[in-house]
Amino acid sequence: MSERRSGKQSRAGGGPRRREPERRSARDVALGVLTEVDEADAYANLLLPARLRDAGLDPRDASLATELTYGTLRGLGLYDAVAEAAADRHPADLDPRTASAVRMGVHQLLNMRVADHAAVSETVDALRRAGGGRSSGLVNAVLRRVSAHDADTWIERLTADRGADEALALRTSHPAWIVRALRIALRGHGRGGDGLEGALQDVLEADNAPAKVSLAALPGLADRDGLTAVDDLPVARADLSPIGLVLEAGDPRDVPGVADAHVRVQDQGSQLVALALTAADTTAEPTWLDLCAGPGGKTAVLGAVAAGRGGRVRAVDSSEHRTRLVRESTAGTAGIVEAVHADGRTVGRDQAGTFSGVLVDVPCTGLGALRRRPEARWRRRPDDVAALAPLQTELLHSAIAAARPGGIIAYSTCSPHWAETAGIVDDVLGDGEVELLDAPAILSELTGRSAETFASAARGGGRFAQLWPDVHGTDAMFLALLARR
Ligand SMILES: C[S@@+](CC[C@H](N)C(=O)[O-])C[C@H]1O[C@@H](n2cnc3c(N)ncnc32)[C@H](O)[C@@H]1O
Structure with a gap:
């Protein structure tokens, strides 16, 4: 027995020493989350923060785990194609843990500044620690073959005999149907013409860029300027939303006001949509x-x-x-907001003509x-668009019915897809029950930017608003504002 060990046993408190749980590394956390996303359809943006907290990683390792998880999931289409071409093994044919190790290894080899030998050996070690030792030889072999070329060479090889959209889809790691849908959306919302393919490339690249954590300082509950003045608090005023903040680093839960729901994590585009209704309905x-x-x-x-x-x-x-989540989100205004579990399609009938804004x-x-x-881009199917349309239409009809005459209706999506944005609102406008208001003008008032920046030019006379990640730094939210006649 070594002196060191006997010394530890004789420490105050005595008794047999309990084994400390092995500290989990960034790769352990990322591999665990990737495996759960694959096998249990978990959502990485919900699961990862919890797993990071459980593991107690320091900020540097937490950001490495985040890059490994998010980067691997975004790049999955490309990484699977590379793994299949390199070693004749499509990761989807492997068990989720092994597939996740392959994908995470390929991400490090092709898109991170990690030495090849470390990318391979540390990924295989993480797989072993996760109980996947039996597959470690296979993963090691696949990754070594992938490491024979860099990302550009793999992309060149894999796109050589693909059509233009399939090649773009592979290069930017999106399903080809989403590439086509985004092109139609860009054209429809007025970003067509000569710049169309460039705009498409920009949007696809923006989808792959890590988004900063965006916060809303709820008006009347939180002091946005006060927060930016707090020493050592890495928050800055957001440049678009008048209530927005950007967290430059760290955990949003450490920001004062987050614990009592006065400051909330929320994309700036989402903040603007809600604010637009409050600006359009001045009752x-x-x-x-x-x-x-x-x-x-x-x-x-x-x-x-x-x-x-x-x-x-x-x-x-x-x-x-x-x-229930709505109740938690609105804890700061509990007496003002009433959260109700119900089917929105029936509200227009049950509470017809009631609300000043919907x-x-x-x-x-x-x-x-x-x-x-x-992971969303790999889960969605082209059929989802058509499947959602009847529900979107019914909900919009219900919203209009629930508004009182002169009341404002804000229709929004976190999608620019033509069929679920202008396509739905156009149909309803034909009924003559509502008048289309100028959403870009309202967004311009809120942000101080020109209305043209927000205008979806093609239909609706430029009165629909469409935000884009590459232009506004927000999610691609759509907004139409209607007034009930
Ligand atoms: C895009 S999310 C809304 C996001 C939310 N407005 C926010 O900012 O946090 C759509 C929501 O619609 C709900 N939903 C789906 N069908 C519905 C229906 N028939 N009636 C009411 N809500 C419905 C879903 O449960 C989901 O929470």
């Missing part, structure tokens, strides 16, 4: 309905503004779990939020 003591409220990001903004204007908010969601942020494909939900 004193407004009564607002949020018809698809869960998890409550926009409801929290509506609640805070309503509190300052003597108003009320009714927040509806058809999912019980997400209705937000209908419909369930959609989420193609505008791919940078924040890295």
Whole structure:
């Protein structure tokens, strides 16, 4: 027995020493999350923060684990194609843990500044620690073959006999149907012409760029300027939303006001959509309905503004779990916001002509939020668009029916897809029940930027608004503002 060991045994308190749990590395955490995303359809943006907290990683390792997880998931289409070409093994044919180790290794080899030998050996070690020792030889062999070429060479080889869209899809790691849908969306929303292919490339690249953590300082509840003045707090004013902050580093839970829901993690585009309704409906003591409220990001903004204007908010969601999340999100304005578990499609009939403003942020494909939900692009199917359209239309009709005459309806999606944005609103405009308001002008008032920046030019006379990650630094949110006649 070594002196060191006997010394430890004789420490105060005595007794047999309990084994310290082995500290988990960044690769252990990333491999665990990637495996759960693959086998249990988990969401990386929800799972990773919890796993990082459990592991107690220091900030440097936490950011490495985040890059390994998000980067691997975003690049999955390319990485699977490379693994298959290199070693005749498509990761989808392997068990989730082994497949995740292969993908995480390929990400390090092709897209991170990690030495090849470290990318291979540390990935294999993480796989062994996760209990996947039996596959370690296979993963080692696949990764060694992948390491024979750099990313550009693999892409050149793999795209040589593909069509233009398939090649672009592989290079930017998106499914080809999403590449085509984004091109149609760009053209439809007025970014066509000679610059179309460049704009498409920019949007696809923006989907692959890590998004900074964006926060909303809820009006009347949090002091945005005060927060930016706190020493050692790495937050800055956001450049678009008048209530927005950007967290430059660290954990959002350490920001004052986050614990009591006065400051909330929320994309700036989402903040602007909620604020646009509050700016378009200037009623004193407004009564607002949020018809698809869960998890409550926009409801929290509506609640805070309503509190300052003597108003009320009714927040509806058809999912019980997400209705509970709305209650948590609006803890700062609990007496103002009432969260209700119900089907939004029936509210227009049950509470016809009631509300001064209605937000209908419909369930959609989420193609505008791919940078924040890295696995989403591989889960969505082209059929999802058509499957969601009837629900989106019904919810919009219900929203219009629930608004009182002269009331404002805000229709929004976190997708620029033509069929779930202008396609849905165009149909309803034909009924003559509503008038289309100038959403870009409202966004211009809120942000100080020109209305043209936000205008979706093609239809609606430039009155639809479309945000883009490459232009505005937000999720690609769509907004139409309607007034009930
Ligand atoms: C895009 S999310 C809303 C996001 C939310 N507005 C926010 O900012 O946090 C769409 C929501 O619609 C809900 N939903 C789906 N079908 C619904 C229905 N028939 N009635 C009410 N809510 C519905 C989903 O549960 C989901 O929470």
